[in-house]
Every structure is written in structure tokens, then in C-alpha cells.
Amino acid sequence: MPDRGETPDRFERAILDALQDDARLSVQDLAQRIGLSTSPTWRRLKALEERGIIRGYVALVDAAALGHGQCVFAHVTLAKHDRDGVAEFERVVGRRDEVLECFSTTGQADYLLRVVVRDAQHYERFLQEAVFSCPAVQQIHSNFALREVKFSVKVPTAP
Numbered sequence: 001m002p003d004r005g006e007t008p009d010r011f012e013r014a015i016l017d018a019l020q021d022d023a024r025l026s027v028q029d030l031a032q033r034i035g036l037s038t039s040p041t042w043r044r045l046k047a048l049e050e051r052g053i054i055r056g057y058v059a060l061v062d063a064a065a066l067g068h069g070q071c072v073f074a075h076v077t078l079a080k081h082d083r084d085g086v087a088e089f090e091r092v093v094g095r096r097d098e099v100l101e102c103f104s105t106t107g108q109a110d111y112l113l114r115v116v117v118r119d120a121q122h123y124e125r126f127l128q129e130a131v132f133s134c135p136a137v138q139q140i141h142s143n144f145a146l147r148e149v150k151f152s153v154k155v156p157t158a159p
Contacts, residue, residue: 069119
């Protein structure tokens with residue numbers, strides 16, 4: 001587990017805001033945007049990375065442009081909650097590229113998965129190969145998204 005240390009100061013929050021808008025900013029452009037010189041900006045950036053507050057840098061890819069036009073939210077309930085059953089389920093979904101997110105939840109279901117697939121047949125194949133083959137799974141309720149209303153990966157940085 002990363003050591004997040006102290007709460008980010010206003011310059012670190014400004015760095016986080018700027019990089020969440022454009023992770024390709026150079027340190028020089030980042031420094032100019034937040035109002036510091038390059039060296040202290042670089043030090044703060046490295047500290048945010050070392051503390052695990054910045055977990056990495058990625059490109060946001062349009063799933064539909066790659067043929068994965070269907071987004072499905074799968075609510076999975078386990079029949080067995082023993083350590084081995086839970087570990088096996090988490091291992092199976094962790095290996096599947098279609099699963100973009102998996103959360104252990106409270107409420108009706110034990111897990112909520114966000115899955116991207118080409119179509120209903122692809123989703124059925126995913127269920128057969130990954131979910132139904134896992135003995136710990138009792139049931140699954142699936143909701144196909146009709147359209148995306150909001151998408152963001154930007155985390156609020158205000159204190």
C-alpha cells in the first residue's frame with residue numbers, strides 16, 4: 001500500500017488538476033500553469049508519484065472505436081464466501097480484458113463489474129467462460145447501458 005503521507009498542498013492539488021486535464025504536459029508547462037518554477041514542480045510531482053497519489057499515466061481509449069460498443073454492468077452474487085471461492089472469482093475477473101472495473105460491494109450483490117463487449121453474443125461468451133465457470137457464483141444480474149451520460153476519470157482535489 002502506498003504511503004500517501006500528508007494531505008497535498010495547494011500546489012500539489014494544482015499539479016493533480018492540471019495532469020488530470022492533460023497528462024502529457026511537460027514539467028515546464030506544468031510549472032507555468034501552477035505558478036512555480038520547474039525544479040519545485042518536478043520535486044512535488046515526484047513526491048506525488050512516490051506517495052502513490054499519482055498511480056500512473058494512461059491514454060483514454062474510446063472502446064466503441066475499437067469495436068467494444070456495449071457497456072454492461074454486472075451485479076454478481078456469490079453462493080460461497082469462503083476465502084478460496086472469493087479469491088478464485090477475483091482471479092478470474094482480474095484476468096479478463098473485458099472487465100474494466102470490479103468492485104466488492106454492499107447490498108444485493110457482492111460485486112459490481114463494468115464490462116465492455118462487442119455485442120450480446122460476446123457478453124454471453126464472457127459469462128460462459130468467466131463467470132458461470134466459477135463455482136462460487138450463485139447469480140448475476142446484467143444491465144446494458146443505453147448511452148453514456150457522463151464519463152470522467154478526474155478525481156476532485158479540493159480539500
